[in-house]
Each structure stands twice: as structure tokens, then as C-alpha cells.
Amino acid sequence: MADIKSEDIFEKQIYMLTKATPCPYLKDKVEKRIATEITYNRNIHDELAENGFRRVENWMYKPVCENCSACKSYRVLVSNFELSRSLKRINKNLNHINYKIKKNITNQEHFDLFKKYQKARHPSSSMAKMDEDEFTSMIEISPINTSLMEFRNKNNNLVGVILLDINKNSLSAVYSFFEPDYQSLGLGNYMIIQCLIYGKLKKLKYLYLGYYISQLSSMSYKARFKPGQILYDNEWKIL
Numbered sequence: 001m002a003d004i005k006s007e008d009i010f011e012k013q014i015y016m017l018t019k020a021t022p023c024p025y026l027k028d029k030v031e032k033r034i035a036t037e038i039t040y041n042r043n044i045h046d047e048l049a050e051n052g053f054r055r056v057e058n059w060m061y062k063p064v065c066e067n068c069s070a071c072k073s074y075r076v077l078v079s080n081f082e083l084s085r086s087l088k089r090i091n092k093n094l095n096h097i098n099y100k101i102k103k104n105i106t107n108q109e110h111f112d113l114f115k116k117y118q119k120a121r122h123p124s125s126s127m128a129k130m131d132e133d134e135f136t137s138m139i140e141i142s143p144i145n146t147s148l149m150e151f152r153n154k155n156n157n158l159v160g161v162i163l164l165d166i167n168k169n170s171l172s173a174v175y176s177f178f179e180p181d182y183q184s185l186g187l188g189n190y191m192i193i194q195c196l197i198y199g200k201l202k203k204l205k206y207l208y209l210g211y212y213i214s215q216l217s218s219m220s221y222k223a224r225f226k227p228g229q230i231l232y233d234n235e236w237k238i239l
Contacts, residue, residue, distance in 0.1 A: 013041055024125070025213055029068055035061040036071070041239035042143040049208060051227070052231045055165060055174060057141040061212070072211035073096050073231040074222050074239070075170075078199040087224065091193050096154045099194050101164075104146045106139040109158050112176060120180035138175070139163060149198070151191060160191050170206040171199050192225060212239075 015036045023029035039058045052073040053060040083091060101137035111132050118128040130138070137146070144165060144211045151160035164171060173195060178187045192209070199207050209222050212230060216236055222228065230234040 007014055007095075013044060018061075020066075023065070023068075024218060026068070026070060029061060029070075029152075030065065032065050033061045034064045035059050039143045045144050045165075046170070049167065049170065051170060051234075052211060054208075055139060055142070055144070055172065057142050060238045070120075070213045070215065071211040072213070073208070074210065075198060075206045075229050075236070076206045076225045077227045077229065078196055078204050078207055080227050081196045081200070081225065083193070084224065084226075087189065087193060090189050094182075094187060094190040097149045097151050097159060097187070097190065099149050102150050104139055104142060104148050104163065106136050106148075110136050110139070110148075110161055113158055113161065115177065116175035117180060119182075147175070149191070149195065151187075151194075160187055162191055162195065164195065166202075167204075170208060171195055172208040174214060175208065189221060190222065196225065 013036055015034055018033045018035060020032050023031040023072075029066040036044075036048070037059055038048075038055075038124065045055065045060065048060045049055075053062045054073075100190070114130075115128075115133055118125065118130075122128055142165070144167070145155075146163065146165050148161040149164050149220075150158065151162075153159050159182055160176065162176040165174055173192065176191055178191065192207075195207055209225070209226075211219075212222050213219050215239040223239060226239075228239045230239050231237075
């Protein structure tokens, strides 16, 4: 008699398609996502990231919208990254701000800065409505190697945080928030610069910065970090 082994459901990756919801980026558009849970198959994370998926808690997702392909995954080639003149200026002006890599455990200080950032930058967004428990879940639930890159000024005040996935050959900036008073000084850009410098020290290949939409000025900052690639027709191409 043939030896028939029972199949473990967790050995198969299951993908789901979400319902259409209003697009958070483009007016009069709707968004659909393909999503999969990776708690029991965390090793698939890097392959999914390579194919344009993003992580939120223990899920990976990718937009699969009908009649729209505006969202393009964006990553920076870490080893080839060089500071432009404007980025050198930002790096110099904010060199009094230092960072530490910490375990992805949140606290009241993080949450207060997050709420201040949302109120100033995205007051009508769904994230602005997040309570402390939801915020804690976003930071602390992760089946892979995830840390906080915590930025403090010379007075040791918290001014910025990046939720950072540290993968086998890449980094992924899952989410970041910072002190709104530093916006005019380019703190958000400075934080990404430090991610790239850190990636170089660790000899990593890529820094994933999420999705890039060319017609949105709020996402134009990503293109400042070069050489950058977008995922187009399932191929990574220099932007």
C-alpha cells in the first residue's frame, strides 16, 4: 500500500484578495490588495519583498487594483548610494541627531510622537485614528527580524522613529514618523540617509521604501535616494 502522508495546511501559502476600498492615495480610485499571512512561513518574506509585497504586522500585501497600476515598489541600491548635494546639506545640518537600533518594543514616548506626527501631517487618515493598542500591534507584531531605529537630539529628546525590517540581504522601512517641527530641516530625509549608511555598514543590497506614485508630490522624496529601482512589469528597473 502506498505511504500517503497527511498534508500540513501551514506548509501551503494561502493568498487572499481584499474587497475594494477607497484608495488612500488617489482620488476617485479604489484599492484592492492580495495578501498572505506569514506567521508560519516567515522564510517567504524576502521572496515576497522582491516581488513588491509590503509587510504590516504578520501579513504581506501588494496592490492589485483594477484599471490602475500607479503604485510601484521602490528600493534603493544600498552599495551604490551616494549623497547628492542637497542630501549632504541635510546630513550636515542634522548631524547632532543620533540613532540607536532597539528592539521593536514601544512605549508612551513613541506613541505620543506618533500622534503628534499624524495630527500635523495626516490628520484625516485612518492612522490618525489609531489607538495605543493598535499602535503597539503595528510596532510589536512581526514574525521576522524587526527593530526600531530611534532618533534623538542632543538633549536626548525623541525626534524620530523608523520601524525597520532587517532581512537577509536588505532593509525595509515599514513605517516612520518624526517631530513635525523638524520637517523644514529635512528630518525625514535624514532618517532615510541613516538607514542607507547603516545598510552599507551591514553590507546589505537594498533598502525598500514602500510604494512610489509618480503623480504624488508627497512621494517625490523617495526619488531623491539614488540609484533607485521601481518594480515594473515584474522587473526591477532604474527609475
